[in-house]
Amino acid sequence: MKLVNVRLSDDDAAKVADLRREGVELSEVVREAVRARHLTLQPALSPKDVEPLLESIYARHPLTAKDERPAVDTTNRRAMQKFIRSKLRRRR
Amino acid sequence: MILVDTNVLVALVLPKDPLHARAKADLKRLVRQEMRVTGGVMAESCFLLRTPNERERLNELLFALRARQQSDPAWSTVFAWLSRYAEHEPDWVDAALVCLSNRDQRIWTYGGEFQTIWRRMDGSRVPLAVK
Numbered sequence: 001m002k003l004v005n006v007r008l009s010d011d012d013a014a015k016v017a018d019l020r021r022e023g024v025e026l027s028e029v030v031r032e033a034v035r036a037r038h039l040t041l042q043p044a045l046s047p048k049d050v051e052p053l054l055e056s057i058y059a060r061h062p063l064t065a066k067d068e069r070p071a072v073d074t075t076n077r078r079a080m081q082k083f084i085r086s087k088l089r090r091r092r
Numbered sequence: 093m094i095l096v097d098t099n100v101l102v103a104l105v106l107p108k109d110p111l112h113a114r115a116k117a118d119l120k121r122l123v124r125q126e127m128r129v130t131g132g133v134m135a136e137s138c139f140l141l142r143t144p145n146e147r148e149r150l151n152e153l154l155f156a157l158r159a160r161q162q163s164d165p166a167w168s169t170v171f172a173w174l175s176r177y178a179e180h181e182p183d184w185v186d187a188a189l190v191c192l193s194n195r196d197q198r199i200w201t202y203g204g205e206f207q208t209i210w211r212r213m214d215g216s217r218v219p220l221a222v223k
Contacts, residue, residue: 042158047120054116057152058107061145068108074099075111075202081183084139091179 093126094221098136099199105149118222130161132185167190
């Protein structure tokens with residue numbers, strides 16, 4: 001794992017101190033910021049990319065026939081609630 | 093900015109979902125927009141997408157779309173909205189999406205209540221990304 005040193009202004013250092021007092025792990029803040037910023041480096045998708053993108057994802061991660069359909073009507077809120085409740089009940 | 097709902101993510105991950113063709117067509121239209129997903133939507137999606145490959149599909153899709161994590165609104169706001177619509181037994185995910193929505197943050201959902209029943213706290217219609 002690489003170590004990164006960052007110089008901070010007094011103002012930013014004070015903010016870091018506030019975050020630490022609140023129990024925030026600074027290294028995680030930095031990792032999240034790096035990941036979010038890195039996402040912006042990728043070229044944005046265009047409408048013509050959608051079809052090949054989805055097909056490549058499906059090909060890389062094939063599903064069995066029984067998993068290809070959702071277990072519940074996802075537009076039916078009550079059915080969703082019932083489904084999730086049953087999953088949670090089974091876990092207990 | 094687009095707040096994506098569970099039914100959209102599931103439909104995009106599962107090609108045999110009844111909403112898949114619609115979701116794919118809508119994605120082509122919305123693909124240049126910034127997408128955001130709340131923790132609640134992600135939790136619901138993972139209840140429905142149970143196998144490792146279903147979740148990998150979701151992970152790759154969100155990465156490719158450059159989707160970002162969206163924090164929930166203040167709990168007190170969500171609870172206030174839930175109380176207002178208590179007779180309809182709304183869930184937290186819908187409530188959080190409605191509370192987050194505004195002119196610049198539209199919701200991409202196929203849930204009918206967002207058009208027919210749910211309103212924002214100020215009584216206005218919920219701004220939707222698709223009709």
